[in-house]
Amino acid sequence: MAKVDLLEGAGGLVRPIERKRGTAPDNPERSWEPERVQLCGQGLLLRVAGYVCDEGLLVFAESRERVLVRFDDALVDRTLCLLAELRHTAGRDEPPAPLLDSPKCPRCSLVGICLPDETNALAGRQELPLRRLMPHDPSARPVYVSEQGAVVGRDGGRLEIKRKGELVASVRLLDVSQLCIFGNVQVSTQLLRELFVREIPTCWFSYGGWFSGIAEGLPSKHVELRRQQVIMSAQGGLDIARRMVAGKIKNSRTLLRRNAREGQPDALRRLATGAVAALTATSFGSLLGIEGAAARTYFSMLPAMLRTEHQLPGATFAWDGRNRRPPLDAINCLLSYAYSLLVKELTVTCLAVGFDPYFGFYQRPRFGRPALALDLAEEFRPLLADSLVLNLINNGEVGAADFVVRAGVSA
Ligand code: SF4
Structure with a gap:
């Protein structure tokens, strides 16, 4: 199947036209081979449909150039050869390996599905550090x-x-x-x-x-990705878990450094030490201990990030430490709600890119626990959830009237 930008001609004689955004390359053909092959493929389909089609046009918008491409025997042979390769690849059980460290990938529309660096790293083909994905901000x-x-x-x-x-x-x-x-x-x-x-x-x-x-309709077709995830999850994934916890501690530290009004230096120092210790933890047990200690340090500093009127005992947003299931006060309600929205968002994202949200690396798989979504939420909690809650409180966007208190518990 091919989609022709434009078709021009008269009677049974036609030529397909392909529009390209950039400029024509500076080579003898004034075009790249994939562009000529694409056009020739369209020409061959038009021939099958009964038209006479011996040439096509490439129109480069930026350089305002029209390049004529003749469908000679060499180009037709090359196109048919590539089509045979394509059929063979499409018939394989596994998708082809992604490109290695290619500059094309960051701009490719498939990068979020293909995950070239991550897939190559998991398959042991890439030793370079992974490039961070920069998701666009969708208008929807x-x-x-x-x-x-x-x-x-x-x-x-x-x-x-x-x-x-x-x-x-x-x-x-x-x-x-x-x-x-x-x-x-x-x-x-x-x-x-x-x-x-x-x-x-x-x-x-x-x-x-x-x-x-x-x-969400049919599940992702990326079988190999799911298979590798299950293997990694079963093997433990301590290295991945270390980096998730270190990321969480560093992000907590950043939020504290930016927002706390007093008493920071000691807490910042302890969090910095915790982030380094997380990266060298030798077991899940010690990693849990490091994370717990960092969380206590971080949450003990939460009042310092609130406006002064909220820090008084008895105020709607007075803080008495982190509690949950159920959260007992207004701040804990907001934090728990923001965390649950974040986990929901990451569960949806996991499913969208083909991961199983229940196979995690740090949170151990357990009935009903979206372990991978919870893992991914760790790093983002301070930056997305906690900072949102602080802004809502400090900007006065939520107040006492927004909470219902029953049996001494806020909701
Ligand atoms: S991201 Fe795009 S260009 Fe890179 S390997 Fe995947 S499909 Fe190819």
Whole structure:
């Protein structure tokens, strides 16, 4: 199958035209071989469809140049040879190895799926340090529906939220990255099918925010990636776990350095020592101990990152240490809620790129525990969740009226 940008001609005589964004290369053919082969492939398909097609055009937008490509015997042979190779590769059980340290990869649209550095490192083909992935910031955003009794449906290319037949909100599906449903909200089959086609996941939560399920069409086809993940998880993955914990401690330290008003030097020194110790931990037990000590240091400094009026005993945002399941006060409620959203986000991301969120490296696999999502959340907790909570409190965006206290417990 080929998609022709433009076809020009008359009667049965046609030539395909391919538009290219850049400039024509400075070589005798004024084009690259893949471009000529692509055009020739289109020409061969047009011939099969009954047209006479002996040439095509490459149009380079930046240099405003039109380059004629003749489909001579050499080019046709080369195209057929490459097609045979392509068929052979497509028929293999394993995908071809990614390019090694190629400058093409960072700009490739498949980099998030192909994961070239990570795949090569796991297969022992790459010794260079991994290049960090820089995900783009998509314009689409998650849609959260917490209006009880609402019905979420589809009208053409829009997602519509109705309650008692009244339209409450309408969003273009193009602008939706995820649909999150809280409590008793219905979703129509028509919408679900459209979300599957567009690869938009739907996440279900209880009324209280407990993440209970996800629907996202067919699972990823990247079998080899999952196989390697299971092998690494079974082998223990201490080295990966060390770096995750070290990353978490360093990020906690960064947040503290930027926000604490007093008493930092000692805590910063202890966190720096903890990050180094995490990288050389000899067992999961010692890594847990290092992480626990760093967390105690970090959370003991949390009041220093709050505005002064919140630091008074009895204030809505007074801090008395980290507690959970259930969180007992307003700050712990916010932290737990932000962490659960982060884990949800990472569970969805794991599934989207083909990982199994239940096979982790630091958090041991256990029934019902998305260990890999929890692992990945470690490094991001301070930067995404804690900093968000601090901003919400210090900027006055949440207050006492936003919490319900029952039996002495905030929610
Ligand atoms: S990221 Fe793109 S260019 Fe790099 S190996 Fe994968 S598919 Fe090829």
